[in-house]
Amino acid sequence: MKNNKPQMARREFLENCTRKLPGFFLLFSSLNTANILAANENDDYDHSAHEYAMGVSIHKCIGCGRCADACKRENKVPREGHYYRTWIERYIIPADGEAIVDSPDGGIHGFPEVKTGGDVLRSFFVPKLCNHCANAPCVQVCPVGATYSTEDGVVLVDDTYCVGCRYCIQACPYGARYLHPEKHVADKCTFCYHRITKGLLPACVEVCPTQARIFGEIGKRSSPLNRFARFNDITVLKPALNTKPKVYYAGADGEVR
Amino acid sequence: METVIANIASAIPGTTGYIYPNEFELHWSLLIVIYPYLTGLVAGAFILASLERVFKVHEITPVYRLSLVTALAFLIVAPMPLLAHLGHPERNYEMFLTPNTSSAMAMFGFVYAWYLLGVLLLELWLDYRRDIVKWSNEKTGIARYFYKFSTLGATDISPKAIEFDEKASRFITIVGVPSAFLLHGYVGFIFGSVKANPWWSSVLMPIVFLFSAIVSGIALMILVYMISTMFRWKKMDMACLNKLASFLLYAMLVDFTLEALDFIHRLYESEESITILSEMISNRLFISLIVAQIILGSLAPLVGIIMAKMGKVPDEMKRMLYFISALLVQVGIFSTRWNVVIGGQLFSKSLRGLTVYKLELFGLEGLFMAITLLIAPVIILYILVKLFPPWMDKPELDVAAAKEAVAPAKETE
Amino acid sequence: MQRIPQQLIPLIIMIVAIIGSLITARTLLVPDSFGDLGHYRADNTGEVAALELSYAGAHVCADCHDDISETKRDSHHSGVACESCHGPALAHTEAPDEFIPDAPRGRDGCLLCHGYNPARPSGFPQILPGQHNPTKACLICHAPHDPQLPHTAEDCSACHREISNRKQVSHHSSVACTECHKATDEHRASPRIVRAEKPRKAEVCGNCHARGADSSREIPRIDMDTHGGRYICWDCHYPHFPETNL
Structure with missing residues (x-):
């Protein structure tokens, strides 16, 4: 022995x-x-x-809308009508009163100046997209198994299998899904799955001029996401819903929801 | 500040505040309002029938079979709005083949199939079997073959066989009551379990749905019974009507209490969403919630029925009050469904703004489709009643029979 | 011997038929790869992964345009991908002569980032399009692959527009930025690496606001020893927009 x-x-x-x-x-x-x-x-x-995730640094976002534009081009998202896989919100927090939020055309054409009339405390941009939740409500409610989490942690929609019942759209707390007007199926951000599986960056991350979006992998020490998490206070959107999002925000204001 | 908010909102007509860019389109339209409305009528009518069979309330025997046939007529149409609203209706079979066990909606196909085949059709068949066999011998031509086919080959109407029918039918009704609860409570769960939506997310949702279903079902049977009796030139059975009205009253009291509880609970808890929800109620849902659902649909019929019950009112007046109350209840329950389904989509999940619902007239999800789907069950009911007369009149109320002095053979007990 | 009631026979046949047809339908109609990895069609993952690309990625551009990429690498635009301005260019890498990517020469493209917007982070270079040479294309003065200011910014507002706008309408409008901040040439050249200095001591404010300070009479005065206790001036007062009534 x-x-x-x-x-x-x-x-x-x-x-x-x-x-x-x-x-x-x-x-x-x-x-x-x-x-x-x-x-x-x-x-x-x-x-x-792999297990993919994204970091968004709100202090770095300049609201240029290149990400939303590139997303539409890369993924052939319809331009007519309101269909966005990613969009940018502008928050204006006045000294008194409710926060003002807008996202004209998802921010693709920039943000026209708003006359607030009162004193503004702070103002910032927040890029939004599908959070690819680890505990995704959309996956839970899909009646036929047309939306699912891949092994690498990305939530996808099978457009040949989706029946178009739109329960997933109702179940998404982030408004990240829409019904594709031509395909009549649910559609949303894929983290540019066709790019990341080839070692490329998602289109929105690729074109972001200020590196406000950081793409990487969870549990890989050499991933830029690791550095992002080390140097920032991280929050996720609507944590109380226990969806366990995989889009992490640095510098997200309490008003962001 | 106000002007600024108005400026931003004016970019898209009708919306106020901020809504996520993907939220401009309302995804569950009028058809999804009709779906819970129809299933509610089905469940309610069935539960009413079970009162006679299981709980032996013999006053309502005249509407026993009629309730089952009505439930069937509405159940046949119930999945149509769902089907019509799908982006790919031709893929609906996937729900049966690969149901996602974690999805509240995936079970719909099975619950529906069970209720239609396992409960309603089976019970009706057992109930009608003796008559069907009789008709298959009496009728001629195509009708004869139709009834022959309907017997499914089971032509044994010996007392022993009939006894078995009755036993089995009672057993199915007993199974049917929880099934009816399941059918509609489950529809409530589809909405109540959406945690992303504070207007829907509530444990009370299935129970509220259930009781509003019972209310709408009983009210429907009052209407169907009164109208059908009128057209058949028969006298109305006041004992039956009074009993129906009593049950309607009790069900409404429970339903109204539950809804009030839900409302008070929300107000008292005053969660993050309360601001936008109150804004929605006072701006967008005022007519459909405060006026149509609460005042016209709940309080007015409550007063009407209590007046008919309490006061020394002549039968003629009672019938009038019952009829109007039952009609108002239908308006109220339809508004309830509207307020749940459409209301739940009028506010942004960012809790910062309200959107509007633009009703289409034509098209697969439009108003005309909705009206068609609401009329269809009535037509089906007419056909069913013609094929399988459900009348169980007491002979002394048979005015026509007295005139003709010949009681038609089919109107058997 | 108990006989099965006659009416049960067609019912049993029907139940068997329904279950049978459901099982056959399942074997025939459910896609092959369904359920291989989870409750979904596993083949779909590959289908989504095989979708067409539009954006090539910055490193591909460098293969041919090595000169530009080298210039850009050391410039303020080093973090800006080629396709941020030129648009998706994978088609160009496959057929360089047939597909020519956008080469924006107007002002609009630059203004998407550099037009003044108060919601942008402080320090990000922004201009007021109406005042900043409104008829000229940006390219005439600024090389997009190595953007330089034609002359060192004498005005801090080139990057700190939001603060400068605030200050302009405040009681501190006549106070130069350099009165309180030390901004070296290095800061102007590489603003992110060499930071401008911020005041550390209350005395900086005291230069004007102290009881005995040598400054204009209208300036409000405080007793530097007793006012504010352990707080430093800017803990309570916002220096770029000081309040009018205390």
Whole structure:
């Protein structure tokens, strides 16, 4: 019995080496080569090895609306009518009275100046999108299993299976879903799933000029999200609903909801 | 400050304050108002019928079969508004094939199928079986084949078989009562379990739905009984009507108390959403909630029925009061459904603004479709009544029979 | 022997038929990959992942436009992706001559970020479009890939517009920013790295507001020793918009 133990340990160690060394090698090689390579290696993509999330730094957002615009272009979201996978809200907190919030055209064409008349305490922009909740109410209520959480933590809609009952739209506390006017199915942000699985950034993160949006993976120490979480006070939207969102906000005011 | 808010809102006509950009479109339209209204009538009518069968309230025997047939007529139409409002109605079978067990809505297909096939049709068939067999022998032509087919081959009407029918039918009614509770309480749960929506999210929702269903079902049966008796030139059974009115009164008192409790509870708890909800009630829902639901739909019929019951009122006047009260109750319950379904979508989930519901006239989700769906059950009921006469008149009330001196054979007990 | 009542036979047949048809329908109509990974069609994940791209990503641009990318890398616009201004350009990487991405030359594109908006974070460079050379294209003075101010900003309002606007209509309108803040040339050149200095001591305010200060008579005075206790001036007073009545 006693003699056996060190032997076992040695064997385990050797096994570990053979299992993990190629992993290390792969890691370094992927650091050296450009992400494009990863794009070509889509077949090797392991869905279960990722968990995506986004950080939004409210102090950095300048309300230029490039994210909302890029989202519409990348995902071919209808321009006519009110359909937004992501949008930007402007908050104006006056010295007295209720906060004023607006989002003209989702912020795509900027924010025309508002004459408040009174003293303004503070004012800021808040980008919004699907929170890809870990405990997603939309997934819970979908009667047929057309909306679901992927292994990598992204909430998607199967547009060939959705019956268009719109229960998920009612169940989403964040107003992140809409009924696609041509496809007649529920539609929403996918974190640009077709991009992130190729090692690219979501379109909104790609074009954000001030890095107000940070995209990364939970539980990866080298992810920019890790740094974001280290240096900021993080909140999520409507935490009381226990949806466990995976879009984290830094500097979100109590008025944001 | 006020002017600024008005300026922002004026960007989109009708909305005030801030609503999320995806919220301009109301997703559950008039059709989804009709759906709980219809299922409520079904559940209510069935529960009324069960009073006769299970609880042996023999005064209401004249409406026993009529209630079941009415429930069937409305149940057949109940899923139509749901189907019509789907983005892809042709994919509806997925609900049966891959129901998501965590979804409140996924069970609808099964609850509906169980109620239609397992309870209502089965009970009606057992109830009518003796008559169907009789008609299949008496009638001629196509009718004969229709009734022959309806017997499903079971032509045994020996006393022993009839006894079995009655036993089975009573058993199904007993199973049917919780099923009817399930059918409509479950519709309430679909709304009550949406935690994102403070107007819907309430444990009382299924119970309120249930009692309002009973109210609407009894009121419907008062209307159907009175109208059908009138057209058949029969005398109305006042004992039956009085009993129906009493049950309506009790159900309304419970329903009204529950709704008041819900209302007071919300006001007293005064959660984050209370500001926008009060604004919605006073601006958007004033007519449909305060006027139509509470004053016209609850208080007025309560007063009407109590007046008919308390005062020394002649039968003629009583019938009038019952009829008007039952009509008002229908208006009230329809408004209740409207206020739940449409009201729950008129405020933004940002709790910062209100939107408007623009009713379409034409189209799959428009007003005409809605009217069609409300008339359809009445037509189906007419056809069903013609095919399967449900009348269980007491012979002394049969005016026509007295005139013709020949009682039609089909009007058997 | 108890015989099954006749009426039960068609009912049993029907129940069996319904259950049977449901089972057959399930095997025939439910998609193959449904339920492989969860209660959904697993193949859909791949379908969504295979959707067409529009945006190529900044690093792709650098392959050909290495000169521009190098210039941009050290500029104030280093964090701005090429496609932020030029629009989606994957088609351009596939057919460089056939698809030419946008090259905005007007003012509108720049103003989306640099037009004055009070909700923007303080320190972000903004201009008032109506006053800032309204007829000229931005490109004439500022190179978009390496934006520089044609001359060092003599006015702090170039970046701190919101504060400057406030101050302009306040009792401190005539007080220069540099009266209280020390803004070095380094701060003007790289504002995020070298910060402007903020006052630390109450004496800075005391220069004008102390009892014995050598300043204009109309300026309100306080006793620096007793006023405010352990609070420092700006704990209570907002220096960029000091209140009129105390």
